[in-house]
Amino acid sequence: MNSNETFSNRPVSMNDKNNLLEIEEHMYILDDVEKPNVFRNMFPYSEIPKIPFNDRIVPHNMPKDIWITDTTFRDGQQSRAPYTTEQIVDIYDYMHRLGGPNGMIRACEFFLYSKKDRDAVYKCMERGYQFPEVTSWIRASKEDFKLVKEIGMKETGILVSCSDYHIFMKLKMTRRQAMEHYLSVIRECLEEGISPRCHLEDITRADIYGYVVPFCLELMKLMKEYKIPIKIRACDTMGYGVNYPGAVIPRSVPGIIYAIHTHAGVPHALIEWHGHNDFYKAVSNSTTAWLYGCSGVNASLFGIGERTGNTPLEAMVFEYAQLKGDLNGMDTTVITELAEYYEKEIGYHIPERTPFVGKNFNVTRAGIHADGLLKNEEIYNIFDTEKFLNRPVICAVSNTSGLAGIAHWINTYYRLKEEDQVSKTSELVHEVKDWVDEEYAGGRVTVLTDEELIKVIDNACEKLGISLGGSQKNAAGKLDR
Structure with missing residues (x-):
């Protein structure tokens, strides 16, 4: 029996999804082959696997x-x-x-x-x-x-x-x-x-x-x-x-x-x-x-x-x-909580550039990008990451950051509340800016790491007798927020 004869004997029925008459598919039976079919034409092993096409399209x-x-x-x-x-x-x-x-x-x-x-x-x-x-x-x-x-x-x-x-x-x-x-x-x-x-x-x-x-x-x-x-x-x-x-x-x-x-x-x-x-x-x-x-x-x-x-x-x-x-x-904010749990409680290091959870997934380093981000974070942030992941967008600090960029980094990295945030006129920001300028005046071309900035900020806070977050309210007043 040829394929046309087989096809002509199959019953026709209405498909309720697309309202078209269809010929019933034939039943698929086990092909109990004697030798394994390992699709060597696609998986040659000694070569990179191949992706062939036959242009048969199935619907969404x-x-x-x-x-x-x-x-x-x-x-x-x-x-x-x-x-x-x-x-x-x-x-x-x-x-x-x-x-x-x-x-x-x-x-x-x-x-x-x-x-x-x-x-x-x-x-x-x-x-x-x-x-x-x-x-x-x-x-x-x-x-x-x-x-x-x-x-x-x-x-x-x-x-x-x-x-x-x-x-x-x-x-x-x-x-x-x-x-x-x-x-x-x-x-x-x-x-x-x-x-x-x-x-x-x-x-x-x-x-x-x-x-x-x-x-x-x-x-x-x-x-x-x-x-x-x-x-x-x-x-x-x-x-x-x-x-x-x-x-x-x-x-x-x-x-x-x-x-x-x-x-x-x-x-x-x-x-x-x-x-x-x-x-x-x-x-x-x-x-x-x-x-x-x-x-x-x-x-x-x-x-x-x-x-x-x-x-x-x-x-x-x-x-x-x-x-x-x-x-x-x-609740997508739980994703950030899980990432922190893995890092702190389990000791698992999540690669910094991992989308949504990596340390740097929404950190902008390029100077021209940072400038745009400071003007409107939508320009270089995928969505409101602070709302959905409790992860505000951060501008990395470089020779192009300026006082505003440094203030933005401190406020976002330390997650300071609005009443505790520093402005670009604060003594702390100026101390950090002086150090940054010295670094790049000495020939540096790379962006500054979080660890470097934290150390400099800690030293500056100690020098100025202040702390971030308003825990020492009298001293923190020196931040000129």
Whole structure:
């Protein structure tokens, strides 16, 4: 039978979304290949991976409701020293506040293997928050599943690697054997009334229509049988995904989401995207997944995760706001509190230029930029960072800063209240300005560091017998505010 005969026998039905008649898609069945398909034309290994195109375009299909899920305590712990139980609970509390009353951070996933991990899970569950929901992650083994049953979780993630790299080379199975093994564990999960979240590892190197779609179709059959939700997490484990229109699957993020939703019939609300940043595409790919039909984007705080890291959770907070036009109750000032907690309590150094949370993310150093910023901060600040992140914009001090620039730096860096702020006429500012002029008169060409300025300001305050912030009100009067 040729393809035209097959096509002519398929039923025609009306698509209620676009009001067009469509021919029903054929069912996708497992292609149980004898040898692994590793897409050597795209992933030659001895060369840089290639991004081919076939110009097949799929439509935008963003769900009405989209949200964030968190993997800070799972994938985020695989690349750093483990958090203490107390740190996990603290961060979980911050997540609850950040997600807001509408639960924009829908869930957090946890390891269950150590006593410390389980203690943290119990303490987080004791908080009684509706969101983020406490969920777990296990390998596809019945031994791991016992841990989930013991704790009494409603949902667990299960590792179901889907590329032939993993099925043939790591698991030493065929596609059919892998599928049957995964389905047996998932069925046992359903028998216990627990909702499985299937982590399709390495999906951007998988045979989408030869394995992924047939597997997801089987999962949807199980969901219908047990009447328990089964989530599909598309994991871009190696960061190979691209968001370019017309790119070829399995590298095409739009193509993957389209296949899972349209051809495997997985509802928007049950699809998640989990990205890695190996090719600097974690954020753009995650946003693309939302745009093409994925309700959930999985992320970790500050992008901390395996190798180059995961999609940064704070980035997706602001991606959501840009797409939807509001924050839907999220408290973005908590992001700054979390950054400070990581620096001070955990001892984790956030790179200075990290967007939204780095020490210098809204610091202007160029003299011409500083001049514009002092006149109107909108010229060189991405948005009202003081309002949304409690981080006022700062002008770095250089030979072009002048008295006003130095006064601005002191007021913003020390976060002085209006009544305590210094003006460009204050003795303190003039002392600092004299030192700055001497530095550049001596041949300096670089901007001054925060540490240098703090030292000079401390020395000047001691010399003048004053303090910043009005803690010594009589002496502080010398600041001539």
